[in-house]
Amino acid sequence: MNMLVIHSSILGSNSKSRLVADQLVSRLAEADPGMTIRTRDLGENPLPYVDAGHIGALFTPAEQRNDEQARAVALSDELVAEIAQADRVVIAAPIYNFNVPAQLKTYIDYIARAGVTFKYGADGKPQGLLTGKKVYVVTARGGKAVGTEFDQATSYLRVVLGFLGMTDIAFIHAEGLNMGADAAAAGLESARNQIDQHVGELAMA
Secondary structure: OEEEEEEOOOOHHHOHHHHHHHHHHHHHHHHOOOOEEEEEEOOOOOOOOOOHHHHHHHOOOHHHOOHHHHHHHHHHHHHHHHHHOOOEEEEEEEOEOOEOOHHHHHHHHHHOOEOOOEEEOOOOOEEEOOOOOEEEEEEEOOOOOOOOOOOHHHHHHHHHHHHOOOOEEEEEEEOOOOOOHHHHHHHHHHHHHHHHHHHHHHHHO
16 A cells, blocks of 8 residues: 655645644554555645646657756656555645645646546546545645635645546545634644544545
8 A cells, every 4th residue: 555645835844734634644554554655745845837848848759858858757757656656645735825835736737647647538528547546635724714615725626636537535624723722723623533534434444
């Protein structure tokens, strides 16, 4: 069993999404001691933004790529291989201005590749190729928005991950973290309870 953990907060050790995700990873590791865990920290080591040069590299035959193009494709290939090999994926996604951080969006731009992680069938419908994975998404936000029109992150991640074939998704939300000490404590406690629920369901599967 392989697990990929993706952090995307810019706050390092002060990140609440990291705190909750680490609690989840610890519980999952306890449930499966033989699991191999690989971590990618997009906040500490952000990816270069996708630009015209990057797209051009992907559509240039391998033997015709220059050194810069070859490096861009090699990085994308590395990211795709990481998530393709993972049986479980944990994504820690703090919410900045109603949606996921630019670092996480860039990561998704790197792994969303036609013919590699998704394809279109003869009927024109998309088919995700990153299948057979359990994905846990940990969100953390200062206010409360889950279930409202302001929660664009949940719908975005559900759609884009599903588009790539990852449809078995569990969301764990920590909310109200900037609404005072009591609200923050309640938000983190709620997240821990959600972790308990999901890990319990895994044990019963």
